Amino acid sequence: MCAGSTVFGRCLGVAFRRRAPVWFDLQPASGFGPLSSPPGDRDRYTMVELGLPLGPPAEGGAGRAATRHLHDSYILGELLGRGATSTVYKCLFKGKRECACKILKKSALDRRRVDNELPDLRELRHPNMVEIRDVFETADELTLVLELAEGAELLERIAERGFYSEQTAARAVRQILGALQCLHSRGHAHRALRPEKLVFASEAEEAPLKLLAVGLGVNHLLPTAPPYCAPEANKGEGAGPASDMWSLGVVAYILLCGFEPFASENGGSSSGQPGQGEPTEPLGHHALHFPGPWWDEVSDSAKDLVTQLLQVDPASRPTAEECLQHPWVRGDTPRTQHMDATVRSLREFNARRKFRAATQAVVATQRLVSPEKRLSRVLGPLGPPSPQEEAPAAPAAPPSVHDDKRGRC
Ligand SMILES: Nc1ncnc2c1ncn2[C@@H]1O[C@H](COP(=O)(O)OP(=O)(O)OP(=O)(O)O)[C@@H](O)[C@H]1O
Numbered sequence: 001m002c003a004g005s006t007v008f009g010r011c012l013g014v015a016f017r018r019r020a021p022v023w024f025d026l027q028p029a030s031g032f033g034p035l036s037s038p039p040g041d042r043d044r045y046t047m048v049e050l051g052l053p054l055g056p057p058a059e060g061g062a063g064r065a066a067t068r069h070l071h072d073s074y075i076l077g078e079l080l081g082r083g084a085t086s087t088v089y090k091c092l093f094k095g096k097r098e099c100a101c102k103i104l105k106k107s108a109l110d111r112r113r114v115d116n117e118l119p120d121l122r123e124l125r126h127p128n129m130v131e132i133r134d135v136f137e138t139a140d141e142l143t144l145v146l147e148l149a150e151g152a153e154l155l156e157r158i159a160e161r162g163f164y165s166e167q168t169a170a171r172a173v174r175q176i177l178g179a180l181q182c183l184h185s186r187g188h189a190h191r192a193l194r195p196e197k198l199v200f201a202s203e204a205e206e207a208p209l210k211l212l213a214v215g216l217g218v219n220h221l222l223p224t225a226p227p228y229c230a231p232e233a234n235k236g237e238g239a240g241p242a243s244d245m246w247s248l249g250v251v252a253y254i255l256l257c258g259f260e261p262f263a264s265e266n267g268g269s270s271s272g273q274p275g276q277g278e279p280t281e282p283l284g285h286h287a288l289h290f291p292g293p294w295w296d297e298v299s300d301s302a303k304d305l306v307t308q309l310l311q312v313d314p315a316s317r318p319t320a321e322e323c324l325q326h327p328w329v330r331g332d333t334p335r336t337q338h339m340d341a342t343v344r345s346l347r348e349f350n351a352r353r354k355f356r357a358a359t360q361a362v363v364a365t366q367r368l369v370s371p372e373k374r375l376s377r378v379l380g381p382l383g384p385p386s387p388q389e390e391a392p393a394a395p396a397a398p399p400s401v402h403d404d405k406r407g408r409c
Contacts (some may be wrong), residue, residue, distance in 0.1 A: 003312025006063060024239045033301040036242075072220070077090035085105065085215070089104070092101060093145075100135060100143050102141075103143050104141065104216065105141060108217045115309040121214055122134075126178065127177040128178045130147040130210050132223050133145055144213060144399065149210045150203070152199070153195065155199060155255075157200060158343065158346055165334070165335060166299060166336070166337075166339070167335075167336055170302075170328055170329060172249070172255065173255070173323075176198065177209075177324050177329060181320035183241075184241040184321075185321075190215065191214070191243065192228075194228040194245050194247060194251065197211055198210070230314065231246070245309050246310065249308075253310070255346075256298050256339075256342065257290075258349050259345070261310065297335070299335050301327055302333075343400055
């Protein structure tokens with residue numbers, strides 16, 4: 001459970017998505033350890049009806065928004081994961097509905113994007129995108145209450161299950177394209193598409209694949225996540241819908257062979273597969289390769305789609321709408337044979353990815369602990385870390401009325 005978890009336990013929370021629900025009441029008086037709100041403004045989250053008509057001013061408030069409290073409606077639960085700009089917890093709405101609560105540091109956010117895009121993003125409804133159900137804000141944090149995606153990540157599921165063919169890959173690509181088409185048609189880009197953002201709604205066999213929330217961080221304008229980051233974003237020219245199509249090309253490439261499409265600095269992995277190290281230049285000086293034997297059994301139609309998506313010139317890439325008409329995506333041309341070598345490569349790829357995520361989580365958690373406390377841990381047992389020192393930011397917030405027809409794509 002989170003209250004008693006060690007640093008490593010938390011890191012496992014990121015890497016392996018622990019599921020046993022342990023609920024923590026966030027009432028300020030409850031006195032729970034790491035997840036309790038520290039005194040101050042954290043338990044006084046102010047609802048910000050971004051772009052929507054606002055209610056009467058809060059008593060004694062600056063005017064626009066009514067003050068609501070998280071513990072009026074939500075109970076915070078287990079840690080679901082830590083990302084580049086956020087910490088995500090499970091939460092329970094009014095004792096009934098489970099949601100995800102994503103807490104973002106405002107200092108890491110692109111404020112212009114939050115103001116311009118979030119009001120519309122929270123209206124979007126698409127079966128392959130997690131809904132934004134509510135938004136709360138304090139002086140230094142923004143909290144998004146999201147639809148909970150309870151299944152495994154896409155690559156995890158493929159690695160765990162027995163049979164895997166191009167048809168399965170095409171179905172996943174089709175669902176991602178549906179979500180992207182919805183976003184792009186409303187003038188938004190995701191800007192952070194990568195395998196970690198693709199999670200099934202549940203463990204059910206037919207559960208839809210969900211694209212996790214759109215990135216709102218300042219870093220989403222910069223090349224933070226190679227190789228998924230498009231060349232134009234890498235050059236600092238910004239990222240738009242066409243950049244998402246590049247990222248999808250990288251994801252599709254990985255789905256078809258189990259490794260990344262770029263040459264590595266260290267020349268590859270022990271298995272001899274190319275593209276297994278840190279990517280260097282995304283196709284800057286290289287033609288796209290489909291090396292054998294890994295690509296020998298992959299259909300020409302699949303290679304055609306990947307080639308179109310991984311065009312260096314963003315204007316040459318097809319749109320999401322155009323891709324949805326591609327015969328491979330429509331299900332006409334994907335092969336039906338089991339791709340055993342790809343599954344084995346994907347297992348390796350996944351293991352490396354999780355190890356990296358776990359290492360990063362430990363580093364991120366260490367940053368939350370004061371240097372004095374770190375030193376005291378090294379020098380001797382001066383007592384366990386205080387909840388406040390180890391605790392990530394905890395939110396507060398209320399519910400909203402959901403009209404499922406609003407913003408449906
Ligand atoms: N709606 C959700 N349901 C279940 N788990 C979620 C949800 N949103 C996020 N998570 C978990 O939290 C982790 C971090 O989330 P996310 O990738 O959105 O954070 P981030 O990297 O900070 O995002 P951003 O792209 O906004 O910077 C995910 O890998 C996932 O495990």
